[in-house]
Amino acid sequence: MASKANRRKFLRTTGVGVAATAALSSVAQALCAESRAASRTIKIIAVSGSPRKGKTTAASLQIALEAAKAVDPERIETELIELADMKLNGNMAAGIPLEPGQRDDFPELAAKLAQPEVGGVIVGSPVYFGSMTSLCKAFLDRCISLRMRQFALANKVGGAVAVGGVRNGGQELTLQAIQAALMCQEMVVVGDGRPTCHTGATVWNSGRDDISQDEFGVSTVKNLGRRVAEVALKIAGAK
Ligand SMILES: Cc1cc2nc3c(=O)[nH]c(=O)nc-3n(C[C@H](O)[C@H](O)[C@H](O)COP(=O)(O)O)c2cc1C
Numbered sequence: 388m389a390s391k392a393n394r395r396k397f398l399r400t401t402g403v404g405v406a407a408t409a410a411l412s413s414v415a416q417a418l419c420a421e422s423r424a425a426s427r428t429i430k431i432i433a434v435s436g437s438p439r440k441g442k443t444t445a446a447s448l449q450i451a452l453e454a455a456k457a458v459d460p461e462r463i464e465t466e467l468i469e470l471a472d473m474k475l476n477g478n479m480a481a482g483i484p485l486e487p488g489q490r491d492d493f494p495e496l497a498a499k500l501a502q503p504e505v506g507g508v509i510v511g512s513p514v515y516f517g518s519m520t521s522l523c524k525a526f527l528d529r530c531i532s533l534r535m536r537q538f539a540l541a542n543k544v545g546g547a548v549a550v551g552g553v554r555n556g557g558q559e560l561t562l563q564a565i566q567a568a569l570m571c572q573e574m575v576v577v578g579d580g581r582p583t584c585h586t587g588a589t590v591w592n593s594g595r596d597d598i599s600q601d602e603f604g605v606s607t608v609k610n611l612g613r614r615v616a617e618v619a620l621k622i623a624g625a626k
Pocket of ligand 1: 445516518557
């Protein structure tokens with residue numbers, strides 16, 4: 388009896404009881420945070436920089452989004468945005484104002500990309516003379532406003548898709564140009580995952596606006612979509 392009382396007194400005076408309670412509560416908090424992270428929905432957005440709506444770049448990005456969704460259908464939402472639908476004035480990136488009556492759709496797009504639930508952004512462009520289209524560049528240039536807004540795209544996963552009319556028509560140069568812009572946003576840039584595992588998705592429009600015959604290119608697109616989703620989930624889990 389006396390020894391139990393002494394033990395209680397010892398624990399009280401040394402603060403061991405308090406420390407144990409604090410440790411238990413921090414374990415509980417960590418478990419709660421983990422389960423909150425595990426249940427959080429993540430959105431992966433693909434942006435097509437083709438001026439031609441619904442063509443080979445859009446088709447490639449759709450495949451990437453399907454592969455992303457397949458990683459965890461319950462937690463991953465996807466959306467394809469086609470810049471062909473929008474009016475984007477690239478000069479505004481340099482502070483040049485719109486002409487009276489001109490429309491500009493960038494603010495709405497920027498707000499969508501900056502949402503915290505967006506875990507990944509995949510940017511796709513046709514190859515135009517060895518680089519991205521002017522539309523895609525205008526979009527990436529306008530994203531300077533997100534950089535100035537406390538790096539609103541930071542730590543979102545970035546991926547790139549390039550579609551060319553020939554097998555080696557400059558897809559890798561186009562990927563590099565897109566990726567450079569994404570890195571300037573402090574995004575976490577990834578390539579196509581295993582087993583192809585290189586610097587991104589390189590697609591060949593080998594038919595008449597048809598990518599389905601380019602088996603290798605389509606596999607790079609799938610591996611990119613999957614990789615973007617996997618890394619986005621890891622980052623969300625670590626928060
Ligand atoms: C102005 C222009 C330049 C192009 N330059 C290239 C090129 O350098 N390399 C290439 O492989 N394809 C080139 N192409 C072909 C397109 O990249 C290809 O048709 C692509 O699939 C178009 O994408 P979309 O179907 O989404 O519009 C060019 C097309 C145009 C209109």
